[in-house]
Amino acid sequence: MGKFPIADAELAKVSICRRCKARNRAGATKCRKCGYADLRPKHKELRTKK
Numbered sequence: 001m002g003k004f005p006i007a008d009a010e011l012a013k014v015s016i017c018r019r020c021k022a023r024n025r026a027g028a029t030k031c032r033k034c035g036y037a038d039l040r041p042k043h044k045e046l047r048t049k050k
Contacts, residue, residue, distance in 0.1 A: 015039040 015024045017031040018038045030037045 012042050012044050014042050016042055 013026040015026065015028055016022070016039065017024060017034065017036055018040055019036040020031065020034045022031055022033040023042075024032050024039060028039060031039065
C-alpha cells in the first residue's frame with residue numbers, strides 16, 4: 001500500500017460497478033451512473049505481474 005495507511009483505508013472503502021466500472025460510495029446498493037445493482041468492493045491490494 002501507500003505511505004498513508006489511513007488514507008489508503010478510506011480510498012479502499014468504495015464499491016466498483018461491474019458494468020460501467022464507476023466508483024460508488026461504500027454503502028451504495030446500485031450504481032450512481034448506470035443504475036446497475038451488481039457492485040463489488042474495490043480490491044485492497046495491488047496485483048503484481050508474474
